[in-house]
Amino acid sequence: MTGKERLADSGMKHHDGGLYVHVAYCRSKCIYCDFFSAGDRIADWRRYVDALCSEFRYRIEELAWPLRTIYFGGGTPSLLPEREFMRLCAFLKPFMETVEEFTIEVNPDDVSEDMLAVWERGGVTRLSMGIQSFDDSVLRAIGRRHDGHTAVQAYRMARNVFDNISIDLMFGLPGQTLDMWRNDIHLALELRPEHISAYSLMYEEGTALTLLRDSGRLEETPEELSEMMFRMLIEELSEAGYDHYEISNFALPGFRSRHNSSYWLQKPYIGLGPSAQSYDGDSVRKGNSADLRGYIRHWTSGNEDDGCSEEYLMETEHLTVGELKEEYVLTRMRMREGIPLRDFFDRFGEEACSTLIKNARSLAENGMVSLSDSNISLTENAILLSDAVILALASDC
Ligand code: SF4
Structure with a gap:
């Protein structure tokens, strides 16, 4: 698959x-x-x-x-x-x-x-x-x-x-x-x-x-x-x-x-209003443009030809598997529970999971992450260095 x-x-x-x-x-x-x-x-x-x-x-x-x-x-x-x-x-x-x-x-x-x-x-x-x-x-x-x-x-x-x-x-x-x-x-x-x-x-x-x-x-x-x-x-x-x-x-x-x-936790949400972001919980992200006047004019005119096209008002981005993986690691590691390995495996497969565990092992040796059979999470020592540690964990996954 x-x-x-x-x-x-x-x-x-x-x-x-x-x-x-x-x-x-x-x-x-x-x-x-x-x-x-x-x-x-x-x-x-x-x-x-x-x-x-x-x-x-x-x-x-x-x-x-x-x-x-x-x-x-x-x-x-x-x-x-x-x-x-x-x-x-x-x-x-x-x-x-x-x-x-x-x-x-x-x-x-x-x-x-x-x-x-x-x-x-x-x-x-x-x-x-x-x-x-x-x-x-x-x-x-x-x-x-x-x-x-x-x-x-x-x-x-x-x-x-x-x-x-x-x-x-x-x-x-x-x-x-x-x-x-x-x-x-x-x-x-x-x-x-x-x-x-x-x-x-x-x-x-x-x-x-x-x-x-x-x-x-x-x-x-x-x-x-x-x-x-x-x-x-x-x-x-x-x-x-x-x-x-x-x-x-x-x-x-x-x-x-x-x-x-x-x-x-990568759940879906709809964002309304200028500059609001939306996510379908899978691989599509939408971002409303930060244009207050254009936003109001478009959504209150009742007229498709108001000079503000859908594409202008809302940008749609299709995330690649690599981007989804990186985002998953970056957001989940901010949480105390970290990454549930079973879920990561189910979403991204064996190869990505092995790389993640390999990265986690070397970070665990330095006391930066804690690695168990079920989870990878930040240790207290790593909280102040969280950005660097999380990026190291996500690399090559
Ligand atoms: S400028 Fe407005 S949105 Fe920004 S921090 Fe102040 S009150 Fe909040």
Whole structure:
């Protein structure tokens, strides 16, 4: 059986999948951010929601599996006005019967008792709050629009309504010391969210942050300090009972993010909105172009000849077996359970599996991976070097 046949045979037997909805507006731009978003002053929310609904209607046949998770991300979905948020939820309602997790990303500034009630009424089961830090000077330095006090207040208010809350934290931020980071971790633990995502600051091309660094107006956090921060995070959160289930994600028992886990487990998802990505769970990836005006115009015109062809708005990529294998290794190794060898064998065959095990053996000798009869996973020593270790594992497979 060829690799393609094997994949066709083992793939596409998906029991569930997800829906991602990109809300492409933000009130202001955080200096590190390279996600696609525009200022909300230009937002025509009614047309934007019309466009999302219209895109979903058009692509409905891609939904060949029960919808298990919905995720409103962005941008800033918490800016969606009540009326448009409820209209979008009412539109999605017929598909929600099988949904087990419906997450919305919220900015602490947008949280109010009224909006919490609206999100709950719309069917949201989980909030993901972009706190990043509780330290005002650090928050100011990265251009966030909330302060630490607002974040705590917003969290406490949300806690009265939702029993599943995730918070985002960042480390390696400009001016952030080890003590400040310890304080952030302790404050987070006091709040005890069900889930914590913590990311090291990245200097993405074209962001204001990278420009500031390159022009010498901002100093990058030394690597050793970032590593100490990461180690501290892992130690403190593990001690507090959080499961470090993915390199950047920690959850109390039973509260892993189902939606994000499905990305790491190669499950299918449909992404709506400009710049959103979709994956059929097999070998086809689609990417909507990052063109807000074109997106709205196309999906609200009701006219095929609006100047925006399907090909322009959505790029389709057919992944080769080699690309699928590499992606499988890269994503699965980020998870604590790593690669289940039986599954890898079933998908990619004996030869690829032998190469993978051979690579794993030499990495295991250096204490970088742990290799058992059933799994390959990263050791704790390797977490800080995860990118290099995972690439070495994937080579020649
Ligand atoms: S609010 Fe989120 S999406 Fe918007 S600019 Fe800041 S980090 Fe980026």
